[in-house]
Amino acid sequence: MSYKLSLPARIFDDISVCKLRGKFSVERYKFEKDMRLEYERKNEFSFGETEALEVFLYAGEWVRIAGVPDAIFENLAVEYTITRGDINHLLGRCVIYSYMCMKLFTVCSTLIIPTTPGEEIGFMVIPNSNALEYYSDLLEEIITKDVEGKKNKFCNACLYKRICPSW
Ligand code: SF4
Structure with missing residues (x-):
């Protein structure tokens, strides 16, 4: 497969939060040699097998x-998260993890497990082709077009807020 651009699966967290944040991250990763190792940081919870997938x-x-x-x-x-309540911004990455995992098994799903005390509900993400198409189209829009930022609850912790015209 011939490709020029390599991105970490966590890019889908960024593009789900805000298109402009996704665009800033895509530009940043164009200049990083092994973004996976840095960005896909190891979780302190480590049960089961882990494997780098693509x-x-x-x-x-x-x-x-x-x-x-x-x-x-x-x-x-399995994806462990400290996120409370709204896990929508994790769904894209979990859809991608499921497809990556299909390299090893025929059918895969992703289980999101909150690790914050009091958050007892996990979420099972069962991917389908519509979801994959949706996230591919979203990534294409971010790579190929000008996009705008949208203020949201994650802006405060956004790496790009100093250069963001919407902040
Ligand atoms: S500061 Fe907010 S609006 Fe600006 S890029 Fe970050 S998430 Fe998007």
Whole structure:
């Protein structure tokens, strides 16, 4: 597979939070040699197998997406999170983890497990082709077009707020 752009699976967290944040991150990763090791930081919870995986998405050009789910149990990828309540911004990455995991098993899903005390509900992400198409199209828009930022609850902790015209 011929590709020029390689991105970490966590890029989908950024593009789900805000398109401009996604654009800033894509530009940043163009200049990083091994963004997976730095960005896909190791989780302190480490049960089950972990493995570096990759998948190729067409987003106006072929893009390699690399990632390391926190654990893999049989055909289940697991992502631990300290996020409370709203986990929407994690869904894209979890869809991608499921597809990456299909390299090892025929069918895979991703289980999001909150690790914050009081958060007892986990979320099972079962991917389908519509979800994959949605996130590929979103990535294509971010790579190929001018996009705008949208103020949101994550702005305070955003790495790019100093250069963001929407902040
Ligand atoms: S500061 Fe907010 S609006 Fe600006 S890029 Fe970051 S998340 Fe988007």
